[in-house]
Amino acid sequence: MPRPTQFHDRLRGWRAIVTGAGSLGDGVGTGKAIAALLAGEGAKVALLDLDAERAATTLALVQELGGEGLVVTGNVADPADAARMTGEALAWLGGLDVLVNNIGIGAAAGQLHTAAEADIERVMAVNLGTVINMCRHAIPALLEGQGKAIVNISSVAGMRAHGNTAYGPSKAAVIQLTAELAVMYGRDGIRANCVSPGHIVTPMVEAHLHDEGRRLRSAIAPLGAEGDAWDIAQAALFLAGPESRFITGVNLPVDGGVTRIGPLAAYDMARGD
Numbered sequence: 001m002p003r004p005t006q007f008h009d010r011l012r013g014w015r016a017i018v019t020g021a022g023s024l025g026d027g028v029g030t031g032k033a034i035a036a037l038l039a040g041e042g043a044k045v046a047l048l049d050l051d052a053e054r055a056a057t058t059l060a061l062v063q064e065l066g067g068e069g070l071v072v073t074g075n076v077a078d079p080a081d082a083a084r085m086t087g088e089a090l091a092w093l094g095g096l097d098v099l100v101n102n103i104g105i106g107a108a109a110g111q112l113h114t115a116a117e118a119d120i121e122r123v124m125a126v127n128l129g130t131v132i133n134m135c136r137h138a139i140p141a142l143l144e145g146q147g148k149a150i151v152n153i154s155s156v157a158g159m160r161a162h163g164n165t166a167y168g169p170s171k172a173a174v175i176q177l178t179a180e181l182a183v184m185y186g187r188d189g190i191r192a193n194c195v196s197p198g199h200i201v202t203p204m205v206e207a208h209l210h211d212e213g214r215r216l217r218s219a220i221a222p223l224g225a226e227g228d229a230w231d232i233a234q235a236a237l238f239l240a241g242p243e244s245r246f247i248t249g250v251n252l253p254v255d256g257g258v259t260r261i262g263p264l265a266a267y268d269m270a271r272g273d
Contacts, residue, residue, distance in 0.1 A: 001230045003028070004037060007065075010241050012042030014147050015093040017086070019076050019134060020103035021047035022054025027203030030153060031102040032058040033233035039067025041237065043098065046089035048072050076103060077125045082133035090141050097147030098240045099138045101131040101174075104153065106167045115165040127170035131177060142190055149240045150192040152178045153232070156255050159196060171196075175251045182249030191248040193239040198255025200227045220266040222257030 016038045023029035028036075031049070039045045039062040047062070047069050049055035055071040062069035070092045074081040090096060105126045107119045131152055142148050157164065158171030174194065181192035199217035209217075218225050235254045238244055253259050258266075 001228060001234075003230060004040065004234075007040040007042075009042045010243075011038060011098075011147070014043040014097040015095050015145070016043045016098035016100065016240070017046045017048060017089050017093070017096060017134070017138060018100045018102060019048045019130060021058045022049035022051050023057055024054065024203035026057065027206070028229045029202045029204065030197065030200070030229045030232045032061065033229035034100055034102060034236045035069065036061045036065060037233045037237045038098065038100075038240065039069060040065045041241070042067075044068045044093055046070050046072055046093055048074070048076060048085050048089065050075055076130040076133055079133050079136075082130070083137050086134065086137035090138075095145055096138055096141035097145040098149045098151070099134060099142060100151045100153070100236060100240065101134050102153045103127070103130040104155065104171070106164070109164055109167075112165045120166045123166035124170050127167070128173045128177070131174055135181065139185065139190070143188055147240065147242070148188075148190045149244075150178070150181060150190065151236045151239045152192070152194045153236070154178075154194050154196045154251065156196050156198045156253055156259050159251070159253065159259055178251065179249045186248055191239075191244070193244070193248060194251040195232055195235045195239065196251055196253045196255065197232050198227065198253060198258045200229065200232060200254075202229055216270055219270045219272070220258060220261065221255070222261055225256060227254060227256055
């Protein structure tokens, strides 16, 4: 979808943390798009990322939209570094209303008995561990906030098996952890929801996926197209904001319908039947 240009100050005065906020090059990944929409709606946004240069491109977009942002760099997969980064973000923000956990990597592809143990551990530490680390350190501040929303970015790979040793299981764990957080902290006013992207075009996808793969992704989707980072950001904004005040514990697929289509119908679509 086109980059949004109209905003309504829905989050004016709110404070947010977005992890994985950087993007490759000048493109727009999900973290960058989410941070931009939160800032466009008036939120003050801390941009957490491993790469300062990538996060700087997001900061430039946030400022272009008239928002306030702060880049905090480090490794959120490391519990001690996550604590430091959260502390720096909270000191600048002055509190917290929204936490968006957006970090994810793919590795350890192939069968379980041949995948490298280090790759499996790294995927679990990054895809699941970062969510755990950030929630542990940010929830005390969220308890005092006004928005009190956690939005975790998972994947349709956590909903349907793709034959991947670690990525799918790690993303499925994020979905379940989100449900547990919703139950655990609901009486404290914290809502926890999940967005599961499907076939989304991001700078990382464009750098690694060949043309035929892109064609197949569009062909099997009931909507006949790939999505982009703005589609994910709009869903995250809704779940973070006041309009979703009575929604918690849900997993929202943003996937063009690929998790609903049957395998034979998808096969026929891919063949052009």
